[in-house]
Amino acid sequence: MQNKKINLKFLINTLITLIFFINVQFLLAQTDNNSYKIKIDGLAAVVGDFVILDSDIDKTIIDLQSQGVNTVDLDRCSLLGKLMEDKLYAHHAEQDSLEIDSQQIYNYVDQTIDYFINQLGDIDKVLEFYKKQDEQTFRLELFEINRVNQLSQKMQTKIVDEIEITPEEVKQFFNNIPKYELPVFGAELEISQIIVKPEVGEIDQKKVIDRLESIRNDVVVNGSSFATKAILYSQDPGSRSKGGKYTLNRNRPQMVKEFRDVAYRLKEGEVSDPFKTDFGWHIVKVDKIRGQEVDVRHILLVPEITNMALSEAKKKIDLIRKRIIDNELTFEEAAKSFSDDKGTKNNGGVLINPTTGDTRFELTKIDPVLYNQIQRLADNEVSAPLLESDKQGNQSFKIIKVSNRHDEHTADYSKDYLKIKELALKEKQLNAIQDWMKEKIIDTYISVNQDSRDCNFTNEWLKK
Structure with a gap:
């Protein structure tokens, strides 16, 4: 979170x-x-x-x-x-x-x-x-x-x-590199995914809401310690040991929007009603407001996923995969229509490399878990459904496709423009720092x- x-x-x-x-x-x-x-x-x-x-x-x-x-x-x-x-x-x-x-x-x-x-x-x-x-x-x-x-x-x-760096400066930077000194880029590819999450039943959601309301009542009415309740019951591993404590800053959003919206509406000492985010259900208490910063404590509870819900999610992703393989849908169309992953859904399931900001991943620098999932896939092959668990223990099914694979190669201006642009920009920044230092x-x-x-x-x- x-x-x-x-x-x-x-x-x-x-x-x-x-x-x-x-x-x-x-x-x-x-x-x-x-x-x-x-x-x-x-x-x-x-x-x-x-x-x-x-x-x-x-x-x-x-x-x-x-x-x-x-x-x-x-x-x-x-x-x-x-x-x-x-x-x-x-x-x-x-x-x-x-x-x-x-x-x-x-x-x-x-x-x-x-x-x-x-x-x-x-x-x-x-x-x-x-x-x-x-x-x-x-x-x-x-x-x-x-x-x-x-x-x-x-x-x-x-x-x-x-x-900033202009296209002409990038081209000049590249042309000034002797051929024998051109960088070599490792094997790269693009990765797309479709995620299907099990649906939580109304009964299981109500159990969590009722539990949070009971905890809230014990704090507000009976004066129980919110921090102690968080240590005992919260399912957020990032804050549980600290009594659910986080410090929010209005100028540096660190939490999901739904969480921030609730926290910033509360007064000091006030405890929210239960509310939902992608992580589960929460209650939040504001400890202290210091200008743009707000000290809060929260308790996260995650509804239980039943075996039946998991089974239904597996059937759904199996059907999606079959329709892709049978050419009824492209992977991109299926991701936009059916994926539960908000981060990639509108991009046709294509993952963005968080390090470079583009869609290509270098195999030698890829996350080990993801590498194990894709290493045996051929170009445009759709993986079998994979069952995953996040840090909160939430389970979901995923299918993956790799595409646009490029083997290890010497830098090519058109193919590797973004990488070359980054190198050119770094050189220009370094020169600016050196000039500043001399002055x-x-x-x-x-x-x-x-x-x-x-x-x-x-x-x-x-x-x-």
């Missing part, structure tokens, strides 16, 4: 932050690589209003080690250069008064602390593990790390945000410690 990309990004940030706060000296003592000398308070460089310590470089090394990167031959000069780039972005983001979302950062900090507590037991153990005197200091340090990261990202986005280095106060002045930096940090 929430955007999974946001959750994944937060998890990555959390793990990186965790590494940053582990005692540097202790961790480096555990590694066989003794070439790194720690000067905890040593000043490495100053960029604008930002100071970079030698310990910041050590923390970066630890972060890379945690990701499995071999750091034996790592160049500390390169790491310092990267940190200076980040601080240059952040400094000029402040100079340009770029707005950051402080509340989002506070939310990240809250989630990070919750994650640490979940791993270690309680806040006292967290503070002891990370050698922090008190929770407030720890939170401020976490906030500052995320604040600088967000400033840096905002500045980089501003530099490239309005850069700002000249205009910004920068000081590099004497110990690092022999570094062969990519950028002219020393202003020779």
